[in-house]
Amino acid sequence: MFSQVIPVGLLADISGHLRVSIGTGGLMVVVPAVAAAVAARELALCSARLERRRVVFSLSALVLVSDVIAGIAPDIGVMLAARAVLGVGVGGFWVFGAGAAISLVSEQARGTAMAVVSSGIFIATVASLPTASLIGTLTTWRAAFAVAAVFAAIAVAAQLVAVPRLGAGGRIRPRSLLTVVTLPVSRIGLVAAGAIFFANFVAYTYIGPLLHTRAGLGASAVTLVLLGFGLAGAAGNFTAGVTVRRHLRASLMGSGLLIAVSALLLATVAGARPLTIALVAVWGLGFGAVPVAAQSWMGRCRPTSKEAWPCSCRRCKARWPPARRPAA
């Protein structure tokens, strides 16, 4: 997470050093996301039968390699190649990370394991952007990648020392991955979440230059505003964790509308620093709720008991293979 957001907080700085425009610099966010989108599907299908510890270790090592290369990148080409490598690691983590954590503990402790993983992602979400921005502001953007490489090295070492063999996963059919788009309820949730993600990153990737040009904020002030964004995101994340239980649709809709309203007002207001900072916080509040609401939506679209899926016909088996069916 830290590695992925470094260019967001330091976009103008990195783009300037690599002699590319802000828009071209945005490719440092685009490329890893494309690589992650492709890698997530391919890794889920192709490495299903590989030993999980090796897979997770290899993915972490890719992040380390990416950070080292990005930190010494002489030009945008090398930087984008390094970011593509990062994308493979990140995409794989989203596929295997939680599953690996669950398989490390007993069945009774699975909830705790998921909570620990979620907490780590949550903390990284809040702290990564301002931390990267702060390091880059105090030193150079290359130092931010060096710190990310140290974090990755610690993760790799910890996995070597502490993680036992996890065994191989089950076979996954390509068709089973399409379940999310074949069901009307999950499909509309995916469309909405995808649109909100798209909208957020249209502006969020360029938030540093945006705050500089729209409100005249300097680098240190931008760091503080990004910290505010992260804290507001944490509040949104926590709030959504409560509201999705009874008001899932309203939670996802509300988070998107918060982003829409704050972006619209930011587009119309220029120069008013307190208002700009407040609107960025509202934006963060909205975006912090999106992952929780979107995941809850998808989770609710899956069956939770075998009793609900008594059908054993070929079509139903293909739609809900055993690996995706919950225990009775």
Next chain:
Amino acid sequence: MFVSALQGSLAAGSAAGGVIYEAVGPGGALAVAAAVAAAGSLALLGRAGAAISLQSAGSADLANRSPGRAARPKAAACDHR
């Protein structure tokens, strides 16, 4: 698929934002963000979006229910075979 879709949206949004930022400036990127976020949110107002509210969290048979359609019959009455 969910991970790929969201990472793809992230990539597409960042790419579009870069083009708009270069062409129009930050105001344009913010306006597009506002429009798309509103559209995505309002898409949930339809029947398919409303169907998620029909069952409480943990509900099982929602996944196979099309909006406005009754719940799927039990195994004995399955029409897939």
